[in-house]
Amino acid sequence: MYSQRHESSSRTFSKGSFSKGHKVSKSSSPFSKDSGISKRRHESRHRRAATSCSAALGEDTIMTSSLNSSIVTLVVGAEQRLFAAHENVLAASPFFDNAMRNLYTDAAAKRISLPDEEPEIFSSVLEFMYKGDYYPRLVHNKRRDSWELEPIANSDDKRAAAESTVYHHGVDGDLLKDTVIYCAAERYGLDELKKLALRKQGLQSGIQCSTILASARYAYANTPDNDSKLRAHYLALIIRSRSTFKRSGTMQLEMFNGGTPLFFDLFVALCNHVDDISSSQ
Template identity: 65%
Template sequence: RLYFVLTKCLSKNHPTAAPRVSPASIEPFLQAHNKQISLPDEQPEILSSILEYLYKGDYYPRLIHNKRRDTWSLEDDVMDVDGDDSKDAAYLHQADGSMILKDTAMYCAGERYKLPELKRLALRKQGLQAGIHCSTILTSARYAYANTPENDSQLRAHYLALIIRSRSTFKRSGTMQMEMEKGGKVFFDLFVAMCNHMDDISTASPALSRRT
């Protein structure tokens, strides 16, 4: 797909809400002879949302602020949308047929193109998601681990905490069993996080600590 973008929207000096792409982050993709940026491995849906963010400071579904209650929600959660597809915009279909959370992909795009504000926005929006299937959470977690550096302490930690909080559901999940049998760093990190969680509970409950 071919997208047309105003050059000033990729400039750090452009006075709009969203921070700009740093020149160093796009230089490897820039074709100097025609000012085209080649991103052959980027999903069109993600690139479209990145451009929306660069122009508007957010991407669909957007954050909505309830000033009266001082709370935040996602656009689809407060709109009266007919049908059962109102949540489709929150997901991305992968080539293998699996689904991941769009906010996870956007966080990883922020990492890839050095857009820390996009990462913060994506993480905040992902925290507002609810009713996500176990399979989508696990597929998204694997995607996050594959597309973030080893020292990432935000998105990876988000998934570990989410699985621990929902452990009563995951321990009955056949998908969880299959994914654990496949292995991967995410599950070692999950084991460590679960041990730390149990240590915290033991420290907070002396009676439990004596029994263990």
């Protein structure tokens, strides 16, 4: 993956998309039933989705004391991919804690079905629950004294853009992966994962306007009204990038087909921004 840095310098945009250096915000290896847990880094997005983890638990794994608990099988997505996790690890999530108490699809087999979840997203959620982070990890650049996403070996811009998005069957298109993870964390009651996903999204770049808008709609549809952080991120992003969005035919079509809370909030935020500029002058 391209280097994704959180820097303070001004950013520019290419027509119709976010430029590689743009700062987007102020502010996974799957755990399969068949093969255990691994530290191995993912390769491409599609290869990651098809692979499972190799054997041992790495030194950076957290919650070691929880690994002696029973194994729960999770059946994820329309393709019914199987994942396995320890009961005590899953219990850190109020959603799964309740599911294990009351909602087992098959209590004897300790099986939980998640038919609407994306397997790639659930893989990242499990990785966080075991290791406190998900691929690509957040690393500190001591020379720059900044936080960055770990690079992918031999990465290029196209591969980097693919790694930052995920195909979502529910919308039949690509969304920003960190946004989908944030919304999954909201469902599962994982507040620290929400914070991490939001921080990582602020380091992403090179994303098409159409993907940004689709992800913003998804964020509004999958977060409660009182959870303003992710929504505010998108509003600030579009405001800062208004010259690009003004030239975007996708944005124009979105506004014509609007009428959702997203566009009302965007209108108010833009008005406030213009007011701030006027006041400063």
